[in-house]
Amino acid sequence: MQTLKKVDVVIVGGGWAGMIMAKEIATRTSLSVLLLERGGPYQGLAANHDAKDEVDTYVRHRHTENAADGLVTHRRTPQSRANPIREFVGLPFQGTGMGGSGDHWGGTSPRWTPESFKIATHLKELHGASKLPPNLANQDFGVTWEEIEPCYMRAEEMMGTCGKAGNLNGKKIEGGNVFEGPRSKEFPSPPHTMPYFPLLFAKTAKEMGYHPFPMPSSTLSQDYTSPDGVSSKGCVYCGHCSGYPCHVGAKASPNFRLLPIVEKKKNFKVQTHANVRRVVHKDGKAVGVTYLDQSGNEFMQPAETVVLAAWGLNNTRLLMLSKTDEQYDPVTGKGQLGRNLTYNMGGGISFFLDKPQNNFMGAGGLAMGIGEMLGDLGDEGAKEGAFRGGIVFAYNQGGSPVLAFGNGHIPPGQAHSNWGAEWKDAAIKWNERYVSFLNTGNCFAYSHNYVDLDPTYKDKWGDPLLRCTYDSTDADLKQINYIRKKNIEIAKAMGGIGVPSGPIQGRGPGSPSPHTHGGAIMGLSPETSVLNRYLQHWKIPNLWVLGANAFPQADEHTTMTVLGLAYWASDAFIGRYVKRPGALS
Amino acid sequence: MNSMKRREFIELSAKTLGGLLIFSLAGEPIIMNAQEGTVKVPLRFFTEQEAKVVVAACERIFPATSATGPGAAQAGVMVYIDRQLAGPYGTDKYRYTQEPFIESVDQDNGYQGKENPRETYRAGIPKLGADFLSISPEQQDERLRGIEKTHFFELLRTHTIEGMFCDPMHGGNAGMIGWQMIGNPGPVMNFREAIGKYNGVAYAAKPKSLAQELGHPVKAWEDEERG
Numbered sequence: 001m002q003t004l005k006k007v008d009v010v011i012v013g014g015g016w017a018g019m020i021m022a023k024e025i026a027t028r029t030s031l032s033v034l035l036l037e038r039g040g041p042y043q044g045l046a047a048n049h050d051a052k053d054e055v056d057t058y059v060r061h062r063h064t065e066n067a068a069d070g071l072v073t074h075r076r077t078p079q080s081r082a083n084p085i086r087e088f089v090g091l092p093f094q095g096t097g098m099g100g101s102g103d104h105w106g107g108t109s110p111r112w113t114p115e116s117f118k119i120a121t122h123l124k125e126l127h128g129a130s131k132l133p134p135n136l137a138n139q140d141f142g143v144t145w146e147e148i149e150p151c152y153m154r155a156e157e158m159m160g161t162c163g164k165a166g167n168l169n170g171k172k173i174e175g176g177n178v179f180e181g182p183r184s185k186e187f188p189s190p191p192h193t194m195p196y197f198p199l200l201f202a203k204t205a206k207e208m209g210y211h212p213f214p215m216p217s218s219t220l221s222q223d224y225t226s227p228d229g230v231s232s233k234g235c236v237y238c239g240h241c242s243g244y245p246c247h248v249g250a251k252a253s254p255n256f257r258l259l260p261i262v263e264k265k266k267n268f269k270v271q272t273h274a275n276v277r278r279v280v281h282k283d284g285k286a287v288g289v290t291y292l293d294q295s296g297n298e299f300m301q302p303a304e305t306v307v308l309a310a311w312g313l314n315n316t317r318l319l320m321l322s323k324t325d326e327q328y329d330p331v332t333g334k335g336q337l338g339r340n341l342t343y344n345m346g347g348g349i350s351f352f353l354d355k356p357q358n359n360f361m362g363a364g365g366l367a368m369g370i371g372e373m374l375g376d377l378g379d380e381g382a383k384e385g386a387f388r389g390g391i392v393f394a395y396n397q398g399g400s401p402v403l404a405f406g407n408g409h410i411p412p413g414q415a416h417s418n419w420g421a422e423w424k425d426a427a428i429k430w431n432e433r434y435v436s437f438l439n440t441g442n443c444f445a446y447s448h449n450y451v452d453l454d455p456t457y458k459d460k461w462g463d464p465l466l467r468c469t470y471d472s473t474d475a476d477l478k479q480i481n482y483i484r485k486k487n488i489e490i491a492k493a494m495g496g497i498g499v500p501s502g503p504i505q506g507r508g509p510g511s512p513s514p515h516t517h518g519g520a521i522m523g524l525s526p527e528t529s530v531l532n533r534y535l536q537h538w539k540i541p542n543l544w545v546l547g548a549n550a551f552p553q554a555d556e557h558t559t560m561t562v563l564g565l566a567y568w569a570s571d572a573f574i575g576r577y578v579k580r581p582g583a584l585s
Numbered sequence: 586m587n588s589m590k591r592r593e594f595i596e597l598s599a600k601t602l603g604g605l606l607i608f609s610l611a612g613e614p615i616i617m618n619a620q621e622g623t624v625k626v627p628l629r630f631f632t633e634q635e636a637k638v639v640v641a642a643c644e645r646i647f648p649a650t651s652a653t654g655p656g657a658a659q660a661g662v663m664v665y666i667d668r669q670l671a672g673p674y675g676t677d678k679y680r681y682t683q684e685p686f687i688e689s690v691d692q693d694n695g696y697q698g699k700e701n702p703r704e705t706y707r708a709g710i711p712k713l714g715a716d717f718l719s720i721s722p723e724q725q726d727e728r729l730r731g732i733e734k735t736h737f738f739e740l741l742r743t744h745t746i747e748g749m750f751c752d753p754m755h756g757g758n759a760g761m762i763g764w765q766m767i768g769n770p771g772p773v774m775n776f777r778e779a780i781g782k783y784n785g786v787a788y789a790a791k792p793k794s795l796a797q798e799l800g801h802p803v804k805a806w807e808d809e810e811r812g
Contacts, residue, residue: 049774049799050803052774053772053795053803054751054752054772055751055755055806056805056806059751060674060679061679066679067679067681068678068679068680068682069681070681071681074693074694075689075690076690076691076693080690080691081690083688083689083693083694083697084681084694085681085694085695086694086695086696086697087680087695089695193780193781194781195780195781195784196784196785199784200785234777235777236774236775236776236777237775237777238774239773239776240772353785355786356768356785356786356787357785358779358788360769360773361776361779361783361788362780401763401764401771402750404769405749405750405767418742419645419647420646420726421648424648424650424653424656425650425653428653428766428767429653431767432768432787456685458683507691510691511693511694
């Protein structure tokens with residue numbers, strides 16, 4: 001193993017968190033920054049044009065992580081054996097290469113609520129611990145809204161997020177999301193022009209007394225220049241959005257918004273095809289990381305500070321493989337690492353309209369939403385065992401043709417089979433009339449949902465895969481069904497055809513979604529968290545871990561809060577740690 | 586799989602390979618005078634016999650109808666499947682294949698079997714019966730219903746949909762008849778002027794393939810890399 005020249009800061013991962021940290025450090029200090037990226041370099045907009053082929057990019061996942069190398073395993077309960085996720089199912093999973101998943105995300109960009117960050121305290125105060133679901137493992141983040149809000153703002157200004165403020169410094173503004181936490185400034189870009197389905201949803205919802213608003217989206221509604229002077233083109237609504245890289249630079253990606261800044265800096269370097277395997281540490285200090293190049297050569301990269309900014313679950317796995325902490329045990333409740341695995345507890349319904357919607361035009365995050373179910377569900381929800389919800393939105397994020405045809409959706413009763421002449425004629429007739437509401441939001445942490453290393457399945461290099469033990473609870477289903485009931489009312493009022501009726505029965509989600517959180521969480525005590533409130537490792541102060549792994553539980557979509565916390569951590573690192581290295585209090 | 590095998594071809598009637606069928610912008614199928622003669626399509630994975638069975642089976646899954654026009658045979662769905670199976674997908678080059686292969690107790694986490702797509706097709710096609718090509722369409726439906734719950738049928742149905750609506754560079758959606766059928770214009774790179782202007786009214790446009798839209802050829806994965 002060759003030992004390379006020491007750097008001041010080594011950052012693992014070229015996605016949003018790693019590139020924000022790299023940009024902040026490289027532009028605000030003279031420290032040398034080396035970013036190690038598992039995948040390849042950014043290929044440019046021409047390659048992104050060619051990547052608009054649906055079969056290769058969306059159906060076969062040509063540009064995402066190679067599933068053959070090993071993803072994660074999953075089981076519902078600690079008593080059962082886990083199965084590997086053998087191939088990508090549904091939404092594309094984590095990216096690889098510069099930009100990471102930030103290069104092919106959907107761009108849906110809601111912030112969380114002020115209470116989301118102190119949810120354990122908040123819910124106990126509101127309802128009393130005895131009324132809350134059993135085995136709840138929620139913990140406070142340790143950051144306040146006043147601390148995180150300016151970081152959200154910086155993320156939005158860097159990306160050019162479009163939307164309309166509904167709460168500007170406490171003043172409610174109709175047309176925006178009046179249920180959002182107070183924001184310090186208006187959105188950097190105006191809302192998108194909305195197509196048929198979101199408009200119809202907004203009109204109906206308003207008539208029913210809701211307060212519809214344009215969903216925040218980090219796909220630019222018009223040309224934009226960020227405060228750092230990076231210019232990007234407005235969206236062209238090509239409809240090949242979530243799951244695809246953008247071909248005009250409108251959908252925020254680290255490659256468009258951050259790479260142009262750091263690549264000009266002499267103190268910044270990228271090493272691509274560098275697959276980090278371990279954090280090397282001794283006596284409570286990180287010494288550096290080891291990585292493999294494409295040919296399988298192993299290198300030791302020494303560094304004064306190590307920043308992990310891989311996909312959240314991969315950060316957690318790297319810590320486990322590096323033996324930095326005690327593994328969490330769901331029986332004894334001891335151990336820090338592996339706690340609080342959460343997803344997004346979504347739900348949503350699909351139905352049909354009587355008119356075509358042209359769903360091939362669209363953009364990720366092109367949606368109208370309502371915020372009445374965001375945050376606390378109040379007494380009405382609590383009565384039904386539903387405590388927290390999320391934004392409900394009607395989207396038109398674009399359907400490339402195979403994706404849009406999907407499973408050949410038809411309203412109930414239109415065919416006897418899901419193949420054959422009757423089905424085909426119906427599926428073609430209804431293809432352009434098929435629409436969905438998406439609910440995202442609160443996902444509680446429970447003591448039985450956690451991650452550890454799988455005893456059976458290994459990655460290509462012989463290291464164990466991460467094992468997710470996750471099952472939804474009755475309380476999760478009650479939350480989903482509470483919001484579903486409202487979904488159904490609105491869909492019917494819209495004149496929806498084939499609107500589902502009744503609650504979801506049976507079990508809720510189990511298998512990991514692209515929105516996974518927790519594992520190496522932040523918090524206020526080293527007994528129950530791996531990271532302090534600055535995302536600094538409690539026991540190894542020169543190790544920082546950025547990503548959704550840090551969330552003690554989850555609320556709205558993941559990305560904005562990953563970005564906000566990355567800015568928050570970068571300020572603590574640059575403003576305090578660099579001046580006096582050591583554990584921050 | 587054996588790459589040294591004799592090169593197989595399938596002869597399809599020219600009118601079964603798209604390009605001649607035009608939809609009005611309102612979506613009405615208009616069959617132009619079909620060319621006579623046959624087209625020889627080189628096969629990459631299937632034998633000629635397998636190819637013929639797959640053509641017939643896909644056509645029952647997604648048949649030509651008077652209301653919505655042509656089906657899987659005319660769109661070249663079999664050609665799409667043949668090329669996918671010959672490519673990296675066919676041999677699970679990008680699927681996690683470490684043992685043990687055990688079905689999940691909760692039926693979570695997707696397909697857990699050991700068979701790769703090539704093996705699934707090679708073993709699945711004979712289950713439709715040696716006489717599949719000579720029996721009536723109703724009898725063919727009966728056979729397909731008999732395997733409806735199998736992984737093979739699930740793949741066949743999924744691949745039929747993919748082959749109907751894929752970019753023509755993958756061998757299916759010949760003449761972009763699938764896209765015409767659903768009113769999809771293909772990967773149009775700019776809708777900036779159109780967004781928000783066709784509310785509840787179909788945006789009718791003649792589709793273009795990715796290569797036509799970009800003005801240069803794009804290489805399909807299965808053409809660049811074999812399984």
